[in-house]
């Protein structure tokens with residue numbers, strides 16, 4: 241029987257594999273706890289609605305290939321649901337409200353603090369979660385004193401040779417990027433049939449508004465009739481494997497950096513005293 245949680249992340253770094261006594265006794269000063277967060281939402285006619293949660297899990301899996309197994313980094317059960325109300329009304333979208341998602345993360349943050357950990361990473365693979373996670377990260381920091389980090393899979397850099405300029409600007413949902421990754425990791429989960437390409441008229445209609453920076457509030461029905469934003473026609477499993485490899489190395493470096501980070505060391509106390 242194929243087990244769901246196989247591979248290095250789940251075998252060596254999955255926190256709930258341990259007993260309460262083991263978690264109690266482990267050194268926590270230099271540890272990092274990761275909460276992967278995804279979504280269950282429509283991703284066009286070809287991708288599974290579980291795409292974002294799968295991406296959170298698989299990008300982490302890839303990154304742990306570059307992390308020594310003794311490293312004190314622990315992964316919590318992935319939170320499969322996200323805030324996907326921009327896709328509500330399309331079948332297969334199962335969304336939490338902003339307040340529910342925020343409450344869940346606050347509760348998990350409090351529990352991590354109670355268990356004696358000091359660092360929490362919100363490892364997010366759904367763009368629609370990111371604004372809320374930014375805000376919630378600070379709330380958790382203020383309430384618990386934990387060091388809280390955020391990492392958005394969609395914000396990781398991808399070489400220009402892999403994705404076209406248009407795709408990098410507009411291909412944010414079910415396009416070349418996500419389709420290539422799922423083709424590489426879960427090819428059996430892709431629905432066969434017509435592969436689509438759909439971009440909104442954003443570049444023609446506005447000089448400044450984009451999905452990345454100067455943003456505007458949108459629902460999927462405002463910007464796409466098919467449910468995708470991007471070009472799935474140019475996707476390939478080979479490209480997906482290349483992106484995984486790039487992401488894996490990049491994320492591994494970021495995780496080690498976060499694990500070694502001490503927020504208390506950001507102020508040079510000696511020079512602060514002189515100024516005071």
Ligand SMILES: [Zn+2]
Nearest residue numbers: 291292414418
């Ligand atoms: Zn997605």
